[in-house]
Amino acid sequence: MSKSNVKLTPMMRQFQDAKLVCPNAIVLFRMGDFYEMFLEDAKIASQILGLALTSREKGPDAMPMAGFPCNQLDTYIAKLINAGYRAAVCEQVEDPKKAKGIVKREVVRVVTAGTVTEDSILDPRSSNFLLAVSMNSRTPELESGLACVELSTGLFWAVTVKKDSLLEQIARIMPAEIIYSDKDPFTLPETFKVQKTQRPDWAFNYRTAKENLFKQFKTTTLEGFGFNDSNSNIPAICAAGAIIDYLNETQRQTLEHIESLTPYHIGSYMEIDEASRVSLELTRAIRTGKRDGTLLEVLDKCITPMGARLLADWVASPLLDIGQINSRLDAIEDILTDINRLTNITENLRKINDIQRTVTRIVQHHCSPRDLGLVSRTLTFLPMFINLLSNAKSTLLKTIRDGIDPCQELSDTLQRALERELPYNPNDGGFIRNNFNNELDELRNMQRGGKEWIAKYQSKEIERTKISTLRVGFTRVFGYYIEISNVHREKIPSNYERKQTIKNAERYTTSELRKYEEKVLTASERGNELEREIFDSLCEQVIANRQNIQKTAHAIAILDVLCSLAVLARQQRYCRPVLVEDPMIRIIEGRHPVIEVMGAPGSFVPNNIEIDRGKNGMLQLITGPNMAGKSTFIRQTALLCIMAQIGSFIPAQEAQIGICDRIFARVGASDEIARGHSTFMVEMIETARILNQGTEKSLVILDEIGRGTSTYDGISLAWSICEYLHDQIRCRTLFATHYHELTEMADSFELIRNLNVAVNELNDDVVFLHKILPGSADKSYGIHVAKLAGVPREVTQRSREILAELEQNRVKVSIDNTDNESTELKSFSTTTQDGDEIKRVVPVSRKKVGNIQFSLFGADDHPIIEEIRELDINTINPVNALQLLLKWKKNIL
Numbered sequence: 076m077s078k079s080n081v082k083l084t085p086m087m088r089q090f091q092d093a094k095l096v097c098p099n100a101i102v103l104f105r106m107g108d109f110y111e112m113f114l115e116d117a118k119i120a121s122q123i124l125g126l127a128l129t130s131r132e133k134g135p136d137a138m139p140m141a142g143f144p145c146n147q148l149d150t151y152i153a154k155l156i157n158a159g160y161r162a163a164v165c166e167q168v169e170d171p172k173k174a175k176g177i178v179k180r181e182v183v184r185v186v187t188a189g190t191v192t193e194d195s196i197l198d199p200r201s202s203n204f205l206l207a208v209s210m211n212s213r214t215p216e217l218e219s220g221l222a223c224v225e226l227s228t229g230l231f232w233a234v235t236v237k238k239d240s241l242l243e244q245i246a247r248i249m250p251a252e253i254i255y256s257d258k259d260p261f262t263l264p265e266t267f268k269v270q271k272t273q274r275p276d277w278a279f280n281y282r283t284a285k286e287n288l289f290k291q292f293k294t295t296t297l298e299g300f301g302f303n304d305s306n307s308n309i310p311a312i313c314a315a316g317a318i319i320d321y322l323n324e325t326q327r328q329t330l331e332h333i334e335s336l337t338p339y340h341i342g343s344y345m346e347i348d349e350a351s352r353v354s355l356e357l358t359r360a361i362r363t364g365k366r367d368g369t370l371l372e373v374l375d376k377c378i379t380p381m382g383a384r385l386l387a388d389w390v391a392s393p394l395l396d397i398g399q400i401n402s403r404l405d406a407i408e409d410i411l412t413d414i415n416r417l418t419n420i421t422e423n424l425r426k427i428n429d430i431q432r433t434v435t436r437i438v439q440h441h442c443s444p445r446d447l448g449l450v451s452r453t454l455t456f457l458p459m460f461i462n463l464l465s466n467a468k469s470t471l472l473k474t475i476r477d478g479i480d481p482c483q484e485l486s487d488t489l490q491r492a493l494e495r496e497l498p499y500n501p502n503d504g505g506f507i508r509n510n511f512n513n514e515l516d517e518l519r520n521m522q523r524g525g526k527e528w529i530a531k532y533q534s535k536e537i538e539r540t541k542i543s544t545l546r547v548g549f550t551r552v553f554g555y556y557i558e559i560s561n562v563h564r565e566k567i568p569s570n571y572e573r574k575q576t577i578k579n580a581e582r583y584t585t586s587e588l589r590k591y592e593e594k595v596l597t598a599s600e601r602g603n604e605l606e607r608e609i610f611d612s613l614c615e616q617v618i619a620n621r622q623n624i625q626k627t628a629h630a631i632a633i634l635d636v637l638c639s640l641a642v643l644a645r646q647q648r649y650c651r652p653v654l655v656e657d658p659m660i661r662i663i664e665g666r667h668p669v670i671e672v673m674g675a676p677g678s679f680v681p682n683n684i685e686i687d688r689g690k691n692g693m694l695q696l697i698t699g700p701n702m703a704g705k706s707t708f709i710r711q712t713a714l715l716c717i718m719a720q721i722g723s724f725i726p727a728q729e730a731q732i733g734i735c736d737r738i739f740a741r742v743g744a745s746d747e748i749a750r751g752h753s754t755f756m757v758e759m760i761e762t763a764r765i766l767n768q769g770t771e772k773s774l775v776i777l778d779e780i781g782r783g784t785s786t787y788d789g790i791s792l793a794w795s796i797c798e799y800l801h802d803q804i805r806c807r808t809l810f811a812t813h814y815h816e817l818t819e820m821a822d823s824f825e826l827i828r829n830l831n832v833a834v835n836e837l838n839d840d841v842v843f844l845h846k847i848l849p850g851s852a853d854k855s856y857g858i859h860v861a862k863l864a865g866v867p868r869e870v871t872q873r874s875r876e877i878l879a880e881l882e883q884n885r886v887k888v889s890i891d892n893t894d895n896e897s898t899e900l901k902s903f904s905t906t907t908q909d910g911d912e913i914k915r916v917v918p919v920s921r922k923k924v925g926n927i928q929f930s931l932f933g934a935d936d937h938p939i940i941e942e943i944r945e946l947d948i949n950t951i952n953p954v955n956a957l958q959l960l961l962k963w964k965k966n967i968l
Contacts, residue, residue, distance in 0.1 A: 284316020
């Protein structure tokens with residue numbers, strides 16, 4: 076229905092005004108105890124929310140309409156957000172009893188994927204980030220700015236990044252929503268599941284952004300936060316200012332809990348691109364997109380939601396500074412020295428509520444008496460942690476202890492003020508304790524004394540009227556009354572005023588009863604108002620202490636993460652890794668942290684991994700059959716390095732790990748057909764990223780590079796990639812491959828070594844031992860793997876016959892220089908990053924063989940065929956032709 080056909084009642088004008096304010100949102104229009112949606116909003120909502128589509132009018136003026144009870148608001152907002160929509164909440168902003176005419180309504184907030192604060196919608200163990208991307212036109216070499224806010228906690232940071240690391244940072248943050256300028260060409264790969272919101276370009280203007288930030292923080296400069304007016308800070312400031320503008324527009328309320336803007340220092344954290352995060356399944360499983368079966372799930376034994384969110388941040392951003400890493404490791408080691416203390420800490424953590432998000436709700440006045448109760452109970456248990464950490468030796472645990480503030484005065488006030496059982500709605504009353512406020516006590520006494528007064532009044536009137544059945548009662552509609560049956564109608568006193576007629580009786584009132592009723596009702600109403608005033612006052616006291624509470628919450632979150640890692644280390648027999656600056660890895664009896672806990676206890680086969688510039692080499696080629704454990708081994712190595720650099724113990728007997736500035740993991744195939752990218756194209760794009768961005772301190776793990784194209788192309792590419800990694804980047808590399816030809820590289824490349832996965836053959840069957848050994852594999856065991864996978868027996872049997880035939884007729888090459896073969900030594904030179912020239916020799920065979928064996932997929936080239944191609948039949952005489960035929964026949968037979 077077009078707007079012109081809509082009958083514009085005053086209420087519909089209110090709806091249209093709300094729609095004009097929020098044209099891109101579903102307007103939830105409060106009408107009494109329901110939220111209603113109209114027109115196109117109603118049609119969309121009825122499908123997404125499963126609501127009945129009705130109409131406000133009938134006939135040609137019928138207006139689509141759908142609604143739900145107001146107490147289900149959070150449930151339906153969550154459904155809209157999950158479906159990719161925004162919800163504009165239009166509330167009644169005045170008391171209907173006091174309204175003159177139609178109740179005034181306004182949009183009080185717009186809820187988007189990145190601005191959700193409701194506990195019932197948010198995942199308590201995951202952060203919900205809103206990200207702003209600002210392209211930089213003044214200094215294009217710096218490319219863009221990023222600013223990120225977690226509205227439910229007040230965390231707010233910004234950074235300027237180069238274009239080639241933009242997607243990498245977005246993958247690290249995993250925002251729920253991204254805002255960007257409507258004039259910036261900003262696109263994301265299909266793999267990024269995020270709500271994108273265009274904003275007017277002026278919101279990203281540098282001057283406008285600074286003004287927004289100045290107003291938010293009540294300052295005249297940003298230098299106190301670490302942002303000066305240098306060109307390098309401009310993109311970051313533009314993005315941060317745009318976020319504040321967006322929050323002011325959508326939240327329409329105070330943002331007091333966002334108190335500072337923190338610089339994010341990219342150089343302080345390991346960089347992991349999106350493809351590597353996906354391949355390693357750090358926080359999201361490839362198949363399900365959930366955290367089940369990920370490194371984060373294994374590490375997360377946190378008790379509090381605050382700790383779980385912080386741990387996710389640690390996993391996403393491993394450290395580069397050995398001092399910071401050791402500080403965390405020292406703390407875990409300190410915790411493990413006293414198991415009783417660890418047990419007591421974890422038990423007390425169960426009593427701690429999510430005060431980070433609770434305080435934010437209080438600051439934004441989206442809170443209830445229950446929220447005050449959560450703060451009160453948490454503050455009560457804080458002194459216990461100070462006591463438990465009194466003998467801490469590690470610097471970090473001492474810092475945590477000193478950062479915990481019980482806010483004793485506030486805690487005492489809340490305990491004295493609040494009842495044990497608290498309502499969700501502060502207007503319900505009854506949540507303030509007796510003896511906390513004298514006036515409230517008097518009003519309550521008046522209400523409680525009403526029953527005694529009524530009883531006395533009723534006795535007095537019975538005695539006066541001599542009507543034994545006279546009864547004094549109360550209803551919400553008619554208030555207090557005197558009820559007398561009709562049989563005593565003649566005894567009604569003259570001062571009784573008829574109030575209501577009911578079956579077989581009349582109800583009356585008196586001036587005395589009316590005065591008492593007014594007094595009691597006034598006391599009840601005033602009592603509720605006073606409780607609300609006390610509630611608001613308690614909220615203000617919490618807000619006044621919010622900085623200390625949030626600081627305490629962060630300290631508790633760190634303690635929770637450290638205890639989680641300590642519990643895991645004790646349960647799984649982890650060791651403390653030694654971190655060094657040299658690019659090396661030495662892990663003894665290392666285990667895959669995820670697979671180990673998913674399998675039967677003790678079933679995982681541990682392996683050693685040693686990489687260095689000495690005898691173990693920097694690039695290790697791993698050959699062996701599928702399902703034998705090559706991919707598990709190389710992934711395991713990357714995960715253990717990440718665990719070490721977040722400051723965790725690792726599943727190994729002992730470990731020494733050189734700091735990795737970046738980890739690249741090209742493992743598994745992932746087509747991007749929607750973007751026109753084949754498996755091989757994706758593989759090459761990711762490989763190019765590795766070769767262009769890798770450094771000497773990087774760790775690269777590659778699995779089957781080159782398999783997406785022809786065999787010769789694949790081998791050539793894999794060989795040259797290994798050369799480049801060895802000579803130019805010179806980083807730690809694990810390369811799992813089925814190209815056995817690559818194993819020859821170990822003979823001529825100084826720092827390339829061969830490893831293989833042990834296999835035990837028994838009666839035409841194989842047993843994968845999952846043990847990594849020095850040397851190269853000589854078979855692929857593909858048919859055996861097919862058998863294990865359930866391929867029909869006749870297929871595997873036929874494949875064995877074909878394999879035997881191919882092997883029997885394979886072109887045999889003799890190493891000596893006989894008439895059937897000549898071997899040339901082809902030399903070449905390559906130059907390293909430092910300009911050093913390296914000369915290498917690669918054997919190239921020129922084969923002259925007797926048997927011609929045609930390929931299964933077409934004829935192979937043969938020396939005789941080459942001779943025929945080069946033969947000029949116009950010049951050869953018959954004798955020479957016969958001699959050639961005899962020669963060819965002899966060679967063939």
